Amino acid sequence: MKKFLSVVLVLVLALSLVACGSEGSGNNGGNATSDLRVCYVVSALGDNSFADSCDTGLKEAQRDFGITYDCQQVGEDGVINGVREAAQNGYDIVVSGYSSDIRALLDAESKDYPDTIFFLYDNTDTSYVPNDNVLAVVFGANESDFVTGAIAALQSKTKVTGWVGGQENTGLYDFLVGWVEGVKYADPNASTAYSWVAGSSPWSDPAKAKELTKSLYNNYKADIMHGVAGQSGDGVIEAVLELREAGDDTVWDIGVDSDQYAVFMANDKEDKASVILTSSLKKVAQPVYDLVKTIINGGTPVLGTQLYGIAEGAAGAADNDFFRANANADALAIADKITEDVLAGKLTVTSAYGKTLDELNAIFEAATINFSAVTA
DSSP states (O other): OOOOSOHHHHHHHHHHOEEGGGGTSSOOTTOOOSSOEEEEEESOOOOSSHHHHHHHHHHHHHHHHOOEEEEEEOOTTOHHHHHHHHHHTTOSEEEEEOOHHHHHHHHHHGGGOTTOEEEEESOOOTTOOOOTTEEEEEEOHHHHHHHHHHHHHHHOSSSEEEEEESSOSHHHHHHHHHHHHHHHHHOTTOEEEEEEOOSSOTTSOHHHHHHHHHHHHHHHOOOEEEEESGGGHHHHHHHHHHHHHTTOTTOEEEEEESOHHHHHHHTTOHHHHTTEEEEEEEOTHHHHHHHHHHHHTTOOOOOEEEEESTTTTOEEEOOOHHHHHHSOHHHHHHHHHHHHHHHTTSOOOOOSTTOOHHHHHHHHHHHBSSOOOOOO
């Protein structure tokens, strides 16, 4: 096995890692009843959606199966070395988000750790053929946003929905194409106005996302908003909250990745929770939990690039008491209908994967009122 880091570097890195478990968010210390050891390497928790959802799934696996679970928050520049160190430390499963850098690392080095499974969530390349001990999950974000886009269209009073993305890429286009087509599916007279945070901090600039959201409201009369922008998405929620406080109680936010209403309620942020009608779910917890469960039960996990969408129980809209109390009857009914039709093979949702930019632009131009050609 190659020796990638000097002893000194390994010790320095180990000391620099911030363990989630010390804050009660993953590490079960000496309480494990299973020999399976899992390490989640993440730049940081606290996004109230994607990263936190994965942590939640692994906590559930820890509770249900008695695994040893360690979560390491390593900062934006520490993930590569964090994944490598976790493998060197003999973890059975090492979990991290997909990125081109992580992919390059595993293409070169994962074979050096044949007893470790590397789980990558949010893969954005459906043609990716990883090494044999890698599971790279593509989430059906198009299906989730199709469902929530349809809900938004039927809930909207103005028949204009608002969508704010972090940065242009295929993964975000998959959200957007699902959203705009879901809007049109539910109401051909409804449209979408959209913007990108972009810039140097597309995923961590809530101030800009807040400004964009208010612009969509003021300039295009968008009243149901959806942010797909990491921590920048907090700005979308803040804008909706301020618009409601100013007197427009028809404005709503639709959350992303996790059930953000439930997340905010659990963290005593009832003000933010109160504006989230439902959420577009990319259930990161589902495939990572399924992987652990399969191994614990003695099965052979299916690795490689795998799609998790509605059929796999990892996509759709959050269904909770708040949603049922505040959505109108048509919006409530459409989610179940779409899910049933997808499962029955009666409805296939368009995906950005495999589409050319010209094809995507044709879809966006037909479905939006502030069309600007995508270029990524």
